[in-house]
Amino acid sequence: MAGSTLENDILQDILETRQTIYVGISGFTILVWDHIITSADEIELIWKHPKKTFIYLFLLNRYLTPLVFIVNLVAYTLPSWDHTSCRNFVRYEGATTAIGIEIAGLMMLLRVIAIYKHQWAAIAPAVFLMLAWIVVTAWLLSYGEPVHHLSDNIHSCSMVFNSGRIASASAWLPLLYDTYVFGLTLNRTLPSIRNKEAGHIIRTLFADGLLYYSVICTINLILTVMIIRAQQGVKNIAAQLELLLTVTMMSRITLNLKKQVFHKPGHRHLQPESVIMSTRNNDTHTPSGEVIVLSRLRSHSVSSAARVESSSHARSGSASSVVPPVRTITFSEDASISPTRPRLSTIDSTTDIDPTTLSRSSDSPVSEHVDRPSASSSDQRNTADIV
Numbered sequence: 001m002a003g004s005t006l007e008n009d010i011l012q013d014i015l016e017t018r019q020t021i022y023v024g025i026s027g028f029t030i031l032v033w034d035h036i037i038t039s040a041d042e043i044e045l046i047w048k049h050p051k052k053t054f055i056y057l058f059l060l061n062r063y064l065t066p067l068v069f070i071v072n073l074v075a076y077t078l079p080s081w082d083h084t085s086c087r088n089f090v091r092y093e094g095a096t097t098a099i100g101i102e103i104a105g106l107m108m109l110l111r112v113i114a115i116y117k118h119q120w121a122a123i124a125p126a127v128f129l130m131l132a133w134i135v136v137t138a139w140l141l142s143y144g145e146p147v148h149h150l151s152d153n154i155h156s157c158s159m160v161f162n163s164g165r166i167a168s169a170s171a172w173l174p175l176l177y178d179t180y181v182f183g184l185t186l187n188r189t190l191p192s193i194r195n196k197e198a199g200h201i202i203r204t205l206f207a208d209g210l211l212y213y214s215v216i217c218t219i220n221l222i223l224t225v226m227i228i229r230a231q232q233g234v235k236n237i238a239a240q241l242e243l244l245l246t247v248t249m250m251s252r253i254t255l256n257l258k259k260q261v262f263h264k265p266g267h268r269h270l271q272p273e274s275v276i277m278s279t280r281n282n283d284t285h286t287p288s289g290e291v292i293v294l295s296r297l298r299s300h301s302v303s304s305a306a307r308v309e310s311s312s313h314a315r316s317g318s319a320s321s322v323v324p325p326v327r328t329i330t331f332s333e334d335a336s337i338s339p340t341r342p343r344l345s346t347i348d349s350t351t352d353i354d355p356t357t358l359s360r361s362s363d364s365p366v367s368e369h370v371d372r373p374s375a376s377s378s379d380q381r382n383t384a385d386i387v
Contacts, residue, residue: 010150016233017149017156021076023237027244028069034248035062038255045258054110058254061103065247068096072158072240079155086146090159094144097243098137101174104250105130108181111205115188122184129177136169143167147233160235161227168227170239175220182213200260208253216246 042062046055075081075089109130116122143163149156161167189206192198198206223238230237 006150010154012231013150013154013233016231017076017154019234020156020158020237020240021073024069024073024076024240027241028066028073031066031069031244031248034251035066038251041255041259045255045262049262054107054254057103057107057110058251061100061107061247062251065096065100065243068100069244072096075157077156081155081157083146086157089157090144090146091141093159094141097239098134098141098170100243101246102130102134102137104246105133105174105177107250107254108178112181112184116184126177126180126184129173129180133173133177136173140167140170158236160232165228167235168224171220171223171227171242174242175217175224178213178216178220182209185209201257204256204260205253208249208256212249212253215249216242219245 046058051059072093075086075093081089109126112126113123140161140163143161144159145162147156147158147160161170185205186209189198189202189209192202193206219238219242223236223242226238227235
């Protein structure tokens, strides 16, 4: 009877070892695959532009994590390590996992400081949680031990905390920190989104932050429960996914925000190749049906070489006389003015438009302009620090 129990325990040990290996390989595959498909964006948005502290943290995590995790994968299957070697290795495994996740936490803290500049009542709790997280994790690492195996035929080296239920703090402290940071992000982004004043950066920060929090929150909850309730061999198994997915998603968030800054994408932006030119009445038409009025503005009345604005002139009338939205482009006649990136905003209108707007002469500006509501101050302030 005792032999049968021992055999079952050994089989369970083998199963837990394989689960650790499979989860590690799966998470590592996701990380490497994401690095490959975003490499072009990284070269274009990161390497070709000046770098600051935030970008160095991004690069450190993006490249250090895959390299150190390869060592973890080798340790899970390496048969030549004895117990002493494994005991030394688990400190390396625990430290590199903590550093990778905490670098991502520091990147989030820098964004919070940029968004809530000089508002220390909001920043101070985030700093306190970050410091508590680092100190507690460092203390827990001193209790890191190799997973004990029942058979000499099982060759795998992985770490488990030998500190009881308090070890779950390694999971719920990051969860608490992420929750607070996500709450600060919602507080700053939701009002602008509700008022339809949010720009691309604010919308991206909200969408990517929501996705990041949903995934990492789920993993940390699972890790907390497993540290308390699971068998020793798989107590820390979700920590692998926490590290790998945290680095993956933080890289995505950084690249997506950079993309909004440099490319300003939007389905309403004017694409030159999509405009069908017409010389009649100095107007053009896009495939979507918009009417674009071209006019010139003398140099003394503009401050840039090109100024792109929206113009819609409402007139009462029947629904059958609706004219497509009008977009007015005003150019400077003074070639000495240095060109700058044009500002484009579009307002669609289903109301009637005064036909006289379409027949303005090419040397006079359009008299009426309706601009889209300006983005909130939080979208324009400290943009370089946020991304």
